[in-house]
Amino acid sequence: MDAAMKPPGLLQGKFIFKKLPNGNLDKTKVVCTLCNAELVYCRSSSSLKYHLNAKHPLANAEDAGPSTDVAQGKSRRQTTMFECNRGKPVSTALSAKLTNLLAQWIATSCRPISVVEDDGLELVLQAATGDPSYKLPARRTIMRRIHDQHAAEKAAKNEKMVEARCVALTGDHWTSVNNDNYLGVTVHLIDASWELHSFALGVMKTEERHFAEACARQFLDVANQWGIADKISTIGTDSAPNMVAAGRILPFEHLPCAAHVRRTYTTLSQQKHNLALPTNAEYEKLAKLEKLLEPCRSQMMILPILCDSKLPSPRTSTSGGEKINLEWLKVATALDPRFKDLKCLPRAEREPVWAKLSELVKREEPALQPLGEKNPEPPKKKTALLLMGSDSESDEETPEDNTVERYKVEPSASLDQCPLKWWSDHTAVYGKMAHIARKYLGTPATTVPCERLFSLAGHIVQKRRSSLSPENVNKLVCLSDWWKKEK
Template sequence: MFNLDKYTPNLLSVFAKKGGAIGAKLKPVLNKQIQNQTIEMRRDNVIRGLMLYLGENEEELFLDCQAHLEDVGRHKMKILVWIATSCRPISVVEDDGLELVLQTATGDSSYKLPARRTIMRRIHDQHATEKAAKDKKMLEASCVALTGDHWTSVNNDNYLGVTVHFIDASWELHSFALGVMKTEERHFAEACARQFLYVANQWKIADKISTIGTDSAPNMVAAGRILPIEHLPCVAHVVQRAIVMSLREGGFDGALAKCRKMVGHFKHSPANSDELNVQQASLGQVQEPLVQDVSTRWNSTLEMLKRVRRNRDALHTVLSQQKQNLALPTNAEYEKLAKLEELLEPCRYITELLGGNKYVSCSVVLPALCHLQHVMKISDDDPAYIARFKAAFTKDLNQRREKINLEWLKVATTLDPRFKDLKCLPRAEREPVWAKLSELVKGEEPTLQPLREENSEPPKKKTALLLMDSDLDSDSETPEDNAVERYKVEPSASLDQCPLKWWSEHIAVYDMTREEDLIRIGKNLDKMVSRNTMDGALDLLKELKNFNMTLKLLQETRIGMSVNSIRKHCTDEEAIALAKTLIKDWKRLLEAENNGRSQEGINGLVQEREESPSRSHSRKLDFNDDSDKEHKPRKEKHELKPKAAPQPPIKLEKHGDRVEKHQPKLSERQHKEETLEDQRNEQRATKTDERKHYDVSRRHSSADNTRKRPVELPRPLFERSERPIIPANDC
């Protein structure tokens, strides 16, 4: 059985075609239905009963109708999607030409377009279905961000569009419109704030909103101050205003005015436009129309410059043939326009980069502004008009940059693994950003920039879980601090890598809940060892087995020593075996770390030898200068004389005709240093003699002694009575 609700509107025509007189008999039955029901509701009730009858008594007729109904349902759904996504009027279903096209496309001459009421009902049903799906996604999101924009239609009606953005549990970015509402009242700050709160309450996300982004209009900025959430002005609007101010100061008005008149000459006359197309074809250029710039969109100015410069020859040829009196740009002005295009192209790239909604753009703002400041840096060979443009741009951008909630953007940049080195910030501003990030991770209220006018209750601080009876860790160190420090020293991601994908692969390392659970297990194991009670040790070891232990966590906790003590004193064989397995796995981590360091040392030594030509060259010169040293036998280490300690200078005193040498008295510290140096030399000589004696005795006894030497067991890795071999971090 299939869902009848999808196919009810056209069932009458289907049964009239397939079932003969059955469809005709339904008409009087419909007239007897309750009067307050719509025609669709009456039809649904009758057809449900009819289909049940057909399913039980006329199976072949039922299956024949079902296939046709499914095709009809698919066609209606496609029409619905087309109307909704392309913003088509509902009256399009009354178009006879569209119905003829669909009859030809489907091969069914009896196909009828759905009624207008049917499409309206289906649109509402589909809207409810989509809204439920969006509600479910936002319910699972921990926090969301909103962007809003006021705009005016061609009929001079005011609208507010609100879009939501959030990251789900799978680290995927979602963005979709929450609504477009017509606004009747003036765009005062209080009215704008009420409209945003209304949309948030409609979708039940008012308590999840972290940030709202708008343009830099004064009413929007004031509304952002009223709302108890962070406000981020649109950076693309900031760049727009900086470019507009720079164009006024740069002295490009004359050249741009000539371009506008020239473009208008061809835009307002189809005949002139046709002549330009012919001339473009004769020169082998692409036939493209010119673009007239708009004062509110600087990128249209850039596109106008590109088109004019590309079609310079064609434009001048057509205008010369028409004998027009238009003032054309001179060669010097074309050179100015080329320079201007070079300056505006990076701005276009940054604007498009910040305008994307399928990737994270908030963390790119500060690096993008830093790039623009680098591009607009005045050089010695810049012409005067370019220097004025760059100076005006930099001045205006710096003034507006201070008003775009820099503290929030700094945190976003830090959380992006591509830019967490914070090279876009001065060195003095980097450490405060990391300190603020630590506060946010701990759940503390940020204190660097109070933006809220309304006093909202700050979130509760997370309790710092400290290790029990551990004098190796600082009392103020928390798992959140450790996570931030680990992320800080993590290698930066490549610029072409998606930050969300990076976090999806590394989130387990910075999971606070995971680290707190590990500390809890360590504290319980510590208590068991100190009280000599092993009840529940097996459960804790099993829970510990599920952790992906790292050498860093072993260094920060005493779990290794506790597990080793349980292995020695526990009577449960299963717990002992599990403890041995854990220690064995952790030893591999230590061995891998030591091997990696040894390999790095060897590689560094080899690289140092390869990259130090001065040393190798000097050795080669020494070898060539004294060839007899090649066969000179090397002395044993113990035969080398220790380096003598530096002696104090000898004073010469003259007494009449005699000159006496006086050795100054050594200080107590120098005397101790000489004594210690003599003792070290004696110990080295003794060890060398013992090693030499051992080698001689080993050669004499190797032939006679056939017994195996006893295997020397390695030193225990985790002993409770002493400090662990793995060094502990000092805060």
């Protein structure tokens, strides 16, 4: 081969022999021309190739390839991502991102904090990043990130409640595996764009006995911590005697959980009693009826149906006579445009619901009038009445006076239509009634959201993690609930 065609020595000039002070070359040491690293040379290029693969994979792939594969007539293969990143140290930005993702994964999936000490997880991340020197963050680092993430998410949730005019709470107590008592509270609201939000406010550890006064005070503490005590419309609990008594103490409307009350009748079939149960033929008819009533599975609709039946249990709770808040649920059903005809109620019970709704609209007028606004001019008589020559002042009415009547004659929405979307389209027409609808339709009829919180808490507070502080339990449960609902 011609001398001009010979490639430069030491891997195509990427290494040169070290030059001594006297000008001679030291054949036992070489210097990398890419990073000026000094290496020992023992007449073998293996260590030099290893240095290129570890520190300069791109330069090695571009220049070393043609001298081998191309020279031998082989097609040049594209370098894989793993080969490009192999040996490349993880940047500071990527390391911080991995730490945040680890903290989010631990909180969302209810993983133990000790998972960051798992050697297997570290090996997986080292292989994924291509950096064999990557080390998992310490426990304290992860906990600091969880605290920071909780503060950021809490601020975002607080903004939603600041904008809301009214909210509803549901709460219940839970006992962990190490016999610690916690109060779980969730909030429910409909924002200005008619989107329903339901998320956890916290899981607070309680030390005192669950007397009614203590339960009421605990709910108020949570409300004051979030600054929503003056916005709460209802508070939903189970029908335990202490919760029912606490509902009487609190200055909010109490809404006993419909699911707990209905469960009483369900268990009657498993007990010794003298009640007549349905026959097999009647069960078959009920199965067909259930299929027909599938669109009516809404919580706000099914409860009045049950309460209007002759069953003994749904009218009273398990605590000895505490009735369900039927008045609230009936108004909520009337404000649902799909069921506003109130066919679930006897005819004699429908008119009092509309009278109640009219009263609520009248009460809402002062609250919606801007501060400092002068009283409007006396309403004018209808044009039709003036043409007829009527001079009776009793015929005078404002647009607000007939709001409920106009809503009653409005065509009912289809069963598959979202009631919140309907109210969003009709807010300008029924302004004051729309605010009432936002309050009533945003109130759940059950305390199921709290039960979900306790399921999350049960995954977090386990036998191997029973020493978690109440503060960490609260933040982990809240983050898991918030992030899962955002998905």
